[in-house]
Amino acid sequence: xxxxxxxxxxxxxxxxxxxxxxxxxxxxxxxxxxxxxxxxxxxxxxxxxxxxxxxxxxxxxxxxxxxxxxxxxxxxxxxxxxxxxxxxxxxxxxxxxxxxxxxxxxxxxxxxxxxxxxxxxxxxxxxxxxxxxxxxxxxxxxxxxxxxxxxxxxxxxxxxxxxxxxxxxxxxxxxxxxxxxxxxxxxxxxxxxxxxxxxxxxxxxxxxxxxxxxxxxxxxxxxxxxxxxxxxxxxxxxxxxxxxxxxxxxxxxxxxxxxxxxxxxxxxxxxxxxxxxxxxxxxxxxxxxxxxxxxxxxxxxxxxxxxxxxxxxxxxxxxxxxxxxxxxxxxxxxxxxxxxxxxxxxxxxxxxxxxxxxxxxxxxxxxxxxxxxxxxxxxxxxxxxxxxxxxxxxxxxxxxxxxxxxxxxxxxxxxxxxxxxxxxxxxxxxxxxxxxxxxxxxxxxxxxxxxxxxxxxxxx
Amino acid sequence: xxxxxxxxxxxxxxxxxxxxxxxxxxxxxxxxxxxxxxxxxxxxxxxxxxxxxxxxxxxxxxxxxxxxxxxxxxxxxxxxxxxxxxxxxxxxxxxxxxxxxxxxxxxxxxxxxxxxxxxxxxxxxxxxxxxxxxxxxxxxxxxxxxxxxxxxxxxxxxxxxxxxxxxxxxxxxxxxxxxxxxxxxxxxxxxxxxxxxxxxxxxxxxxxxxxxxxxxxxxxxxxxxxxxxxxxxxxx
Numbered sequence: 171x172x173x174x175x176x177x178x179x180x181x182x183x184x185x186x187x188x189x190x191x192x193x194x195x196x197x198x199x200x201x202x203x204x205x206x207x208x209x210x211x212x213x214x215x216x217x218x219x220x221x222x223x224x225x226x227x228x229x230x231x232x233x234x235x236x237x238x239x240x241x242x243x244x245x246x247x248x249x250x251x252x253x254x255x256x257x258x259x260x261x262x263x264x265x266x267x268x269x270x271x272x273x274x275x276x277x278x279x280x281x282x283x284x285x286x287x288x289x290x291x292x293x294x295x296x297x298x299x300x301x302x303x304x305x306x307x308x309x310x311x312x313x314x315x316x317x318x319x320x321x322x323x324x325x326x327x328x329x330x331x332x333x334x335x336x337x338x339x340x341x342x343x344x345x346x347x348x349x350x351x352x353x354x355x356x357x358x359x360x361x362x363x364x365x366x367x368x369x370x371x372x373x374x375x376x377x378x379x380x381x382x383x384x385x386x387x388x389x390x391x392x393x394x395x396x397x398x399x400x401x402x403x404x405x406x407x408x409x410x411x412x413x414x415x416x417x418x419x420x421x422x423x424x425x426x427x428x429x430x431x432x433x434x435x436x437x438x439x440x441x442x443x444x445x446x447x448x449x450x451x452x453x454x455x456x457x458x459x460x461x462x463x464x465x466x467x468x469x470x471x472x473x474x475x476x477x478x479x480x481x482x483x484x485x486x487x488x489x490x491x492x493x494x495x496x497x498x499x500x501x502x503x504x505x506x507x508x509x510x511x512x513x514x515x516x517x518x519x520x521x522x523x524x525x526x527x528x529x530x531x532x533x534x535x536x537x538x539x540x541x542x543x544x545x546x547x548x549x550x551x552x553x554x555x556x557x558x559x560x561x562x563x564x565x566x567x568x569x570x571x572x573x574x575x576x577x578x579x580x581x582x583x584x585x586x587x588x589x590x591x592x593x594x595x596x597x598x599x600x601x602x603x604x605x606x607x608x609x610x611x612x613x614x615x616x617x618x619x620x621x622x623x624x625x626x627x628x629x630x
Numbered sequence: 631x632x633x634x635x636x637x638x639x640x641x642x643x644x645x646x647x648x649x650x651x652x653x654x655x656x657x658x659x660x661x662x663x664x665x666x667x668x669x670x671x672x673x674x675x676x677x678x679x680x681x682x683x684x685x686x687x688x689x690x691x692x693x694x695x696x697x698x699x700x701x702x703x704x705x706x707x708x709x710x711x712x713x714x715x716x717x718x719x720x721x722x723x724x725x726x727x728x729x730x731x732x733x734x735x736x737x738x739x740x741x742x743x744x745x746x747x748x749x750x751x752x753x754x755x756x757x758x759x760x761x762x763x764x765x766x767x768x769x770x771x772x773x774x775x776x777x778x779x780x781x782x783x784x785x786x787x788x789x790x791x792x793x794x795x796x797x798x799x800x801x802x803x804x805x806x807x808x809x810x811x812x813x814x815x816x817x818x819x820x821x822x823x824x825x826x827x828x829x830x831x832x833x834x835x836x837x838x839x840x841x842x843x844x845x846x847x848x849x850x851x852x853x854x855x856x857x858x859x860x861x862x863x864x865x866x
Contacts, residue, residue, distance in 0.1 A: 183810040193814060491797045495814040529808070531801025531815075532678060534769035548719075554680030563680065567803070571676050575684035578639070578671040579691060591643060606806035610813040611842025614644070621642045621649035625665045628653050 171289055171317065174502035175514055175523040181500035182529075192327045196319070196497040199326045203488040206432020207539060214428075223425055224543045227479040230414055231469060237379040237412050238460065244382030245458055248444030253459045258288045264459055265290065265404065269297050272402055274369045278360075280386070280393045281305035282373025283321055283482055284406045284461060286504045287517075290371065301371075302363040304392050306356055313340060319498040321505065322430050322484035327497040360392070370396035370453065374407045375481070376422060377458070380415045383443055384458070387426065387436040394440055403453040405442070409465050410478040422481070429541035430483040468516040473552045477513050479542040486536035486546060492529055501526060508536035512549040520553060524562045527553035566602050588620045632662045633740075634699035636692075638709040639671040640834035641855065645705075648834075648854070651861030652705050652737055658864055659745060666695045674712040677720060679803045689717050693726045701744065702734045705857040707767020707832040710736040715770055736767055736832055737857055738776040748779050753866035754859065755785030760826035760851075762819075762840065763795045764833035777832065777856055784863030789824040800839040816843040828852045830859050 174181070185192055230237055242252045255261035268274070277299050279285065291312070294301045303312040307325035311318060313336060318324030325333075333352060337343045341355050372393060376385040384405055386393050397403045413422060419441075427433040446452030469475050487493045487507030498506030503514045503523070511530055515523040527550045530536075536546040557563060577583045586594075591614075608614065633656055637649045653663050673688030692713065696702050704710045714734045717727040741747045759781055767773040778788055799805065799815025806812075816839055823829070829844075829851050831837055841853035 179808055182808060186810045186814055197818065491799065491815050491818070492808075492811055495811050495818070527680075528804070529811075531765065531797050531799060531804045531812075533765035533797035533801070535765070535797065538769060551678070551680070554678070555682050556680070558680035558682070567679065567807075568681075571679060571681045571684055574671075575673075575676060575681075575688060578673070578688055581668050581670060584639075584670045588643060603806050606809050607842075610809055610846065611839060612845050614838070614842075616643050617646035619646060621637045621646040622665075622667065624646050624650055625653075625667075628650060 171286055171504055173514070173518050173522050175518065175526050177502055178500050178525040178529060181502065182496045185496050185500050191329055191332075192497050193495050195329050196327050197494045199323060200488040200490075200494050203323075203431055203484075204539070207429055207485055207488065208432075210428035210432040210434065213434075219421065219425055220541055220543050223421055223541055224479060226414065226418055226421070227542050230412055231410065231475065231478055234409065234412070234469065237414060238409060241377055241379040241382060241412055242460070244379065245444070246382075248382050250382065250444045250456045250458050253457060255459050255461045255463070257461075257463050261288045261290075261406065261459055261461055262293050264457070265293060266297060268402060268404060268457060269294070269299055269369065272368055274299050274402070276300045276302075276363065276367040277369040277371055278302050278304050278363050278367040278396045278400065279370070280372040280388070280396045281308040281324065282371070282406060283318070283504055284373050284408050285371065286318060287463060288406065288461065290406070299369070302360060302367070304360055304364070304390075304396055305388070306353065306390060309356055309360070310336065317499070317504070319506070320484055320487055321482050321498075321507075321509070327499070364392070364395040364399050367400045368402065370398075370400040370403045372396055372403070372405045374405050374411055375426065376413045376419065377407050377411055378413050378416050378419065381443075383416060383441050385419055385423065386440040386442065387423065387438070388440075389431075389433075389437040391438050393438065397440060397442055398446075398452045401454045402457070403442075403445075403455070404457040404459065406459045406461055409460050409462055410469075410480070425541045426481050426483050429481070429485040429539065464517040471516065474512070474516050474549060476544055477509070477516060477549060479544050480509055480513065481541060483541060485539040485541060489535040489539035490530070491533065491535065492531065501529065508546045508550075509544070512544075512546055512553060515553045520556055520560065521562065524557055527557060570603050585622070588622070591616045631660070631700065632664060633701045633703045634664045634666055634696055636669060636672070636696065636702050636704045636709065636713075637665070638704055638706045638834065640838070641705055644838055645834050645855045645858070648705050648857040652703070652857045655750075655857070655861045655864055656703070659741075659747060661745070664699070668695050672709045672712045674709060674716075675802050677712065677716060678801075682720060686720055689720050689727070693717070693721075693724075693730055696730055697726055699733065701740065702730065703737055703740045704734070705737045705832070705855060706834060707736045707764045707771050707773055708835065710734050710739075711766040711770035736771055736773055738780055738832065738860065739771065739773050741860070742776040742779060749783045750780060750860060750863040751866060752785045753863045754781060757786045757828060758789055758826045759786045759859070760789050760791050760824055760829045761794060762798060762829065762831040762836055764831050764836050765797050767832045768795060773832065780860055780863065781830075786859075786863075789826050791824055792822045793819045798836045798840050800835045802835065805839060812839070813843065816840055817847075820844055820847070820849070823851075826851065828854060828859065830854055830856050832856050
């Protein structure tokens with residue numbers, strides 16, 4: 171996917187101005203999820219389980235080469251064809267070959283953020299393959315030609331009237347059609363697609379190295395149709411998505427569901443063990459494409475690697491009061507919200523993602539929600555420090571901070587500043603900041619006398 | 631017992647009365663208060679924006695000023711957390727930074743945890759208060775119960791507030807780097823604000839932001855730092 175992260179501040183402001191409905195829809199939905207998460211965490215010793223999950227992931231990431239080899243071995247033993255892709259080009263090559271070999275004309279696809287990263291849909295379309303997103307939210311945004319707005323709820327930013335208008339234009343349903351009626355229309359289209367597709371595509375929530383098992387979580391109950399009806403199933407898996415042992419699923423499946431939606435477990439969990447054996451129903455071929463796309467580089471970044479623990483549950487988005495105002499689109503890349511702000515600079519390079527680490531007040535709600543305890547605020551600070559070191563901060567900001575530091579390093583200047591605040595002209599560098607502040611909040615009203623002068627009166 | 635007061639630049643300039651209240655309250659509780667005159671800002675605005683060089687030099691300055699103090703008390707959760715949690719990150723391996731980290735407290739935290747005081751007086755009888763949890767006080771320092779306990783024991787009624795623990799959108803430079811998002815966050819927070827007599831919090835930045843935004847929307851409510859109310863709790 172083409173990243174537009176650089177535009178974040180402008181796009182966030184524009185969205186707030188032009189599409190106030192997004193803010194309303196996203197706030198409502200995320201607060202609902204967040205409430206669910208809090209309740210679901212409250213039912214267990216969340217702190218202990220998060221700590222355990224963090225340790226399992228840390229162990230995995232620090233032994234990743236061994237687990238990747240083991241996973242490949244086990245997958246092959248099960249008859250799965252394993253491919254490695256350093257980036258989109260290699261992933262595309264693999265997919266192109268499969269499409270050509272099987273003469274694929276139609277594909278059904280389960281929701282997957284990694285395939286958004288790789289641009290799987292545009293590739294398939296360029297090959298003349300018709301692609302159907304089968305997750306309802308993902309299907310809606312596919313119809314709209316939009317990227318997902320949320321890691322778990324891709325269409326979280328849409329309101330019912332918008333969806334009614336969309337379906338009216340596309341399928342001729344009445345403008346006041348009920349959600350059930352709309353879902354029925356989508357179901358009809360998707361059923362037809364499931365029955366006729368030659369290729370099924372999915373991501374993976376987890377890949378168990380010990381057994382070569384793919385684990386997929388969902389609530390709509392149709393992932394299995396993508397992974398077992400078509401004769402070929404291709405799963406794209408980020409190399410960080412591995413788990414060491416099958417038993418780890420007992421921790422990670424419920425923890426992820428609780429974090430994501432407040433469910434104790436997602437409604438459906440599919441564990442995939444390779445292609446159908448003789449006498450079984452299922453795909454003739456299963457391919458797993460293990461994708462790096464910047465992850466190895468990030469893994470070697472001693473200050474930023476912890477972000478790779480991410481389970482893509484979206485809990486930090488739901489908890490984030492900044493994300494809630496705009497949804498994911500202004501962030502300009504696949505991963506939005508707090509996790510995007512620390513993952514995107516790692517995957518895209520800081521220059522491409524510069525403003526994203528500033529898309530946070532450092533309130534810490536994301537860290538509180540994260541099931542694997544990714545220290546998001548700490549990582550935000552790290553990326554900000556690097557941004558300044560690499561000269562990415564705007565001139566006005568550098569000037570203001572330098573002026574501020576100069577004033578604060580000298581009690582004499584500080585006292586002059588204090589007087590200036592009460593009537594004298596202020597340093598030019600600070601003026602744009604003051605204007606940006608007062609526009610939305612009115613003039614600053616300093617106390618008649620600063621405390622350091624009142625102290626003189628208190629001393630006696 | 632002697633306490634060095636770190637007033638913080640925002641409180642010094644915008645909520646000077648809260649500093650007076652802090653001194654009076656601590657003295658009334660038998661604590662001697664010093665106010666090192668050289669103090670300015672802890673460096674947090676620079677640190678949070680990624681300007682570690684400037685932040686470091688302000689942190690070293692502050693360390694020098696407070697290194698001999700027995701306790702350092704701040705009427706601000708955010709600045710307290712800067713000194714407590716971030717100075718050691720900013721100056722790794724610096725023994726003084728660790729030493730200072732251990733003796734820094736936000737005011738209500740100091741009253742309850744160090745002085746063991748939970749009852750200041752009945753000066754807030756019947757007052758209906760909305761309490762905004764500053765994020766750094768809440769999540770970095772773990773100050774959640776202390777302010778509520780002190781206010782309630784002084785007779786105040788803390789009104790239920792759906793968004794009490796939600797960030798107000800101030801975030802230091804965030805408020806000017808992303809002004810539209812910052813204001814949208816304040817509006818969301820204020821849209822759920824109950825009809826209280828007073829809005830209070832540990833942090834001057836949040837209060838400036840929220841009261842400014844409230845004023846723009848034509849809403850009027852007394853907005854004061856926690857320190858001011860704690861002194862009222864004691865003095866009536």
